Amino acid sequence: MEKIKLTQEQANAIEYALNKTGDYKDDKDRLIRDISRDYVNFHNDLFSLNKIDIAVAAKALYAGYEVIPQYKVGDWITVFYENGNFKYTAKITSVESEFVRVDVNTSRNFPQYLNGYGIVRHATPEEIQQEKKRRFWNGIGRIEDEYKQNDLVEVDYQDYGIINGKTNSGTWMIYHINDDATVFCSSDEIRLIVKAEDRLDK
Known part of the structure; x- marks a missing residue:
């Protein structure tokens, strides 16, 4: 049982x-x-x-x-729905006796019941990181890891470079400013600092 x-x-x-x-x-x-x-x-x-x-x-x-897990405003949760076939991760904005509200802006932004429809649990660190990443790229109007020519990126712990293309294998060609050389990095090894169209030196 x-x-x-x-x-x-x-x-x-x-x-x-x-x-x-x-x-x-x-x-x-x-x-x-x-x-x-x-x-x-x-x-x-x-x-x-x-x-x-x-x-x-x-x-x-x-x-x-x-x-039933205790939730508070600011907690990240993952909600599974339609028999677990779909899920999303969001931050709690309010807590009431039997449900929470979250900060997602989708057709499913209705109260998430803690003991009823769907499955609600605290989000894992990996899920939180992925959702923050999704929101960042969505907020600037690009898909995830959509770097573009001449974007300024962070490379190698606070060193900087300029996106200069992409190889057939999917790695990025980056002009490394400090070393005055081209380096090759995956998307996980770089971080967008300034979009090409927003750079003031262009």
Whole structure:
């Protein structure tokens, strides 16, 4: 059976009940019975159990549970949709009780539910780096790694060069300013500093 998902508050309340209270310590059956009774009101550390569904509580106690990850504004998340066939990475702009909003500007810029439609998780460092790269190139009106003739680029840790063409193998020919020589670099070894059309020395 798949583990049920609980909020951090619900998980804390269950753990507190089973480990630190005299009434429910190591007694899952009694806790379930009281959750099912309308006249039982939980207080303080157990307050969140007042609104938990009895079926959810039973599955959590007897089949196990996972805690829904905690998100905050500024976190990067990756959202999978349409059975995992598509995904995007975005930054959270607001957090509400059951969903988050993100900073993507697509047809799917609607609330992302944390326990419902699609799959939401924290983005990996690689996904964040790739999304920042995509946004950079999109922001200047080019596709990713679209260097052009006479672009000023950073080469070899703060040395600079001018794009002077591309080889058949896909590496860039770059006039290395400090060495007054041509070097060959992959896209991963250079970084755009100034587009050719924006250079003031042209």
